[in-house]
Amino acid sequence: MVAPGVPASLRSWMSAVSEIARAVNAAESLDAVLARVAELACDLIGFEFCAVMLADATGEHLHVEGWRGLTPDYIALLGDGGSLLVHPSGPPLDTPAARAFREGRTVAVPDVRVATDYGRLPDLASAQGYRGLVAVPLPAAEDDGGPAAATGVLVGYSVTARDFAPAEIELVELLAGQAALALETSRLRAGQQEVIGELSRTNDELRRGRAELEWAEQRHRELMQLVLDEVGLAGLVAALARTLGASVTVEDADGRLLARAPDEGYRPPPDAAARRRAPARQALEDLARRYEVVRIPVVAPAGPVLPGAPNDARREKAWVAPVVLGHELVGRLWVTAPPAVPAPVQLRVIERFALVVALELLKARHLVAVEGRLSGDLVADLLRQEGPLHPQSLLDRAAALGHDLAVPRTVAVLAVDGQLPAGVRVAEVARAAAGPDATPLVGAHEDGYVLLVPDEPEPVDVLRRVRAQVAQLAGPSCPVTLVAGPTARTPEEYAPAYRVARGAARLRRAARPGGFVDARQLGLSALLLETGAPDALRRFASSGLRPLVLHDERRGGDLVSTLRVWLRTGCSTSATAAELVVHPNTVGYRLGRIEQLTGRSLRGIDARLELQLALTVRDIVRLDES
8 A cells, every 4th residue: 555645647557557566466368467557558648549459479460469449450551460660661551650669769749640650540540530649659578688679669649639748758668667677577477377288288297108108017917817827729819809998809820710799789890802902901901011000991891871970981990919929910909999099008918918928829839749740650650560569658648749549440541742832730720620620630640631630520520621711721823632541449440541542532632633542341352452552453443444444435335333333232133233323124135235345244253343343443533422
């Protein structure tokens, strides 16, 4: 409070300064503070109108930021966008406010009607209704020991012509100084608030970063515990799916499914057609070289889009991480349909899971390799020419590998003529194709693979699936032959059964590689396959059946098929006629013709036996896969 005896003008001045300070300290907006300055200028000095103008960042324009009594139309007349040019092209565009700011001094115009230095001033004065004015620059804080350029200008207007006394000008200049001080204080406060805001944002970012690191560390600990608990690939995939709230798929390098999660609401990765489209194709081709999670742009299948759906409603959200072993891409880890775009910390978690998946695949490879060696050694010991040395030991070793050799098993031989593509492992393919209910014991032996398949379920169906899968992976340039041989019930029966299947396989491959041959019920013919050479067997069959084959080819006859059925039905003419749906006399005629062409009587047991063996060899060589 001002002490008694202080002049009224001084009391008013001190009250004005205090009011400006309170406005600044109260953190009022800059516009409000400057309007308060303009109001006080009118009250203290007797102006009818007042304006506080500030320079823009370029220093080329003055903008009215606070005023008292000025009309909106007048403010609009001050220039484009409510601004005055600081450096006009000439006097016609110059104004007292611009000169005061430009020259850093007070400019007084007692009567605008006689002011010839300002071309625009008469029109502006007429629009607002004033005759005199004074413009005072707002001093800026000193910089490096010297005065800095002004930050703006305070302009007071009088409706009458007015000679401004030195005391009045000094008072306006003091008020301008207070306005400049308020302006600087307000700017400093704004800067402080900005710094405080930036610090607050930085703290928020640090807190979020710390939370993300803690989340990632927790996921890492959980991942390590999963590895220690040996949950396997399925457990890892299920855990990642729960963590991300998304669908997770692991596939090998050829796209075969290895594991997926969750069971309910699972969303598969893009199909083969979607992956072939460019940019998805390019991203997948670069995957092995990037060693990081990438987003795969995939267009969802055609279908209705809900009203109001975003423009990318047909785009699936899919991310994929490479599973790499020794710089070799061995698989892919897909994350599909997450609730939101994964944050960077989540992408790092996916990459860690991909690394552990690679270790799981490496472990599986190692186990497969070990199992393959053990299975191969077991098969080799089981198929010794002289028979197994320790039958019970073989049964125990097979049981340790999960196979019960006490159960009757079909002995099959699979052979591939040509080089299999890299990565095709016959034993793995055979086990996968056979299924869990008929898993064969598979071992590489001699020039092929031996498969010991349980007799239940039907082994032929199982073996056909195995051959079809291997043939698909091998390709047309590598014929795949699979022979189902006799059934073995004891360890001592495996070697003879194998020799029969091997003989049939060699016979087939020597004449016509590829296909499936069922050689389980050959009877006496099995002896030839077990001991005979393929070329000798072919010559035997060819010489014995040549007349009949030539007759059928030239005349379209059915002598060979009639002979086969007749021998199979126990040499019964009536049964043969019933099966071939012909008259018994026709069968008798054909049998007589066979005797004429071969020069052998079918009543002789030796002739029947030779023809039966020849037909067996011919069937193995010519048997179609179907």
